[in-house]
Amino acid sequence: MKKLSSQFAESHVNWLADTACACLIDEARLSPKPGLVDSRGSGAHQDLNLEMMERSASSLRPTFHALAQQSWLRPADIALREKVGRIGREGEVQMMQATGGVNTHRGAIWAMGLLISAVAMLGGEGQLLTITATAAALARLPDAFAPKGFSKGLRACRRWQVPGAREEAQCGFPHITSLALPQLQQSRARGANESQAQLDALMAIMTSLTDTCVLSRAGMTGLQAMQQGAREVLEAGGCASTAGKAALARLDALMLAQNASPGGAADLLAATLFLDRVVS
Numbered sequence: 001m002k003k004l005s006s007q008f009a010e011s012h013v014n015w016l017a018d019t020a021c022a023c024l025i026d027e028a029r030l031s032p033k034p035g036l037v038d039s040r041g042s043g044a045h046q047d048l049n050l051e052m053m054e055r056s057a058s059s060l061r062p063t064f065h066a067l068a069q070q071s072w073l074r075p076a077d078i079a080l081r082e083k084v085g086r087i088g089r090e091g092e093v094q095m096m097q098a099t100g101g102v103n104t105h106r107g108a109i110w111a112m113g114l115l116i117s118a119v120a121m122l123g124g125e126g127q128l129l130t131i132t133a134t135a136a137a138l139a140r141l142p143d144a145f146a147p148k149g150f151s152k153g154l155r156a157c158r159r160w161q162v163p164g165a166r167e168e169a170q171c172g173f174p175h176i177t178s179l180a181l182p183q184l185q186q187s188r189a190r191g192a193n194e195s196q197a198q199l200d201a202l203m204a205i206m207t208s209l210t211d212t213c214v215l216s217r218a219g220m221t222g223l224q225a226m227q228q229g230a231r232e233v234l235e236a237g238g239c240a241s242t243a244g245k246a247a248l249a250r251l252d253a254l255m256l257a258q259n260a261s262p263g264g265a266a267d268l269l270a271a272t273l274f275l276d277r278v279v280s
Contacts, residue, residue, distance in 0.1 A: 009072055012124040017065035019277055020112050024057035024105065027270040030198055032248065034206075034229070035255030036266050044217070044261040047102050056105050059098035063091030067113050071120035076134065080117075081141035088113045089147075107153070107165055107213075107267040114139055114169055115271055119278055128181070128279045132172040139169035153212040153264070160220060162210035165264060173271065179204040180272040183234070192240035199239040199248070201272055205265045206230035213263035214255075222258045229254055 028050055031038035037048050066087045074080050088109050095105055118135035119126060126134070157164040168175060183204035187197035207230045214223050229251035236243035255261065 009124070013065060013068040013072065013120065016068040016116050016119060016124070016278075017061050020064040020116055020274055021057050021061050023270045023273040023277070024060070024108060024112070025054050026198075026273055027266055028053035028057065030195060030202075030269075032252060033199070033202065033266070034226075034248065034252040035261040036263070037261075044256055044259050048104065052099050052102065053104055055098050056095050059094050060091055060105060060109065063087060063094060063109065064112070064116055067116045068120040071117035073123050074121055076121065076137040076141065078141050078143075080121075081138055082143050082145055084113065084117050084138065085143040085146055105267075106151075107264055108270055110165055111169060111173070111267050111271045112274060115173075115274060115278075126279075128177060128275060129172070131275065131278070132177055136170055136172040139166070152216050156212040156215040157210075160210070160215055162212075162215070164210065164212050165267070168209075168268070173268070175205045175209055175268050176272045176275060179207070180268065181276060184272065184276060187238055187240065190238070190240070192238060196239040198269065198273065200234065202265060202269045203230040203233045203239070203248075205268050205272075206262055207234070209262075209265050209268070211262045211264040214260045218258040218260035222260045225254055225258070226251070226260065226262055 028037060029039050031040050033043070035044040037043050037045055037050055037053050039050060042049050067084060070083050070087065071080060091109050091113070092106055095109070096103070114135040115131065117138060118131045121134055121138075122130065153164050180201040184197050184201040187200040188194075192200065207227055211223060211226065214226050229247070233239065233244050233247040233251060236247045238244045239248055
């Protein structure tokens with residue numbers, strides 16, 4: 001195991017782990033999110049609530065710390081990819097223990113874990129596109145120890161022939177760099193408060209993401225309705241406007257009626273908040 005080289009490294013590893021957990025909790029609490037767990041309630045979920053999401057996020061701090069520690073100033077190679085994969089899978093076990101077997105943050109472990117590793121690989125510094133390119137390089141490497149079965153998300157990708165979380169990471173998280181972060185900054189500049197700006201960033205992701213959580217629950221019709229509804233929110237002026245709030249309420253009702261929850265978009269929003277804090 002590569003030892004941390006300085007007090008700076010050690011403190012930064014702790015900061016990365018704390019920041020990642022805080023972003024997961026902030027995403028969970030953000031309201032009103034269409035179909036998702038938030039401070040109002042459980043959304044389209046029967047087995048999730050806010051307290052469980054917060055407990056899950058806190059349980060992942062040792063995982064995020066280990067990812068940052070093991071990745072510090074390391075190159076992107078197969079040895080690191082396999083180590084990151086192992087730590088992530090161990091984190092899933094910790095998460096499941098904290099939630100009583102409910103999958104709260106598996107997708108977030110993948111996205112956030114890669115980005116934490118990338119920042120650590122760069123010594124705690126780096127511009128946005130450098131970080132996401134580093135994460136992509138790691139994601140493209142093979143992991144011989146990865147489970148061979150198909151998750152619900154992978155099954156949806158195969159059935160509908162669409163890209164999923166794996167491809168998003170391997171392409172450098174374009175929904176974050178090209179949509180969510182620009183929208184977050186634009187909404188802030190227009191005078192939206194922080195919650196409204198973050199909701200607008202979520203809408204930006206939802207306009208084009210092939211969210212496998214929605215596909216699994218509501219099929220292609222549900223996915224297209226999600227994308228169109230998110231576009232209508234932004235076209236109406238975003239969540240700071242009266243018309244945008246009304247469009248968001250309609251989208252929420254639609255997601256609930258279809259029992260659909262855009263969990264993939266939520267994972268990317270948490271990762272967006274993380275990168276916003278890392279590169280600010």
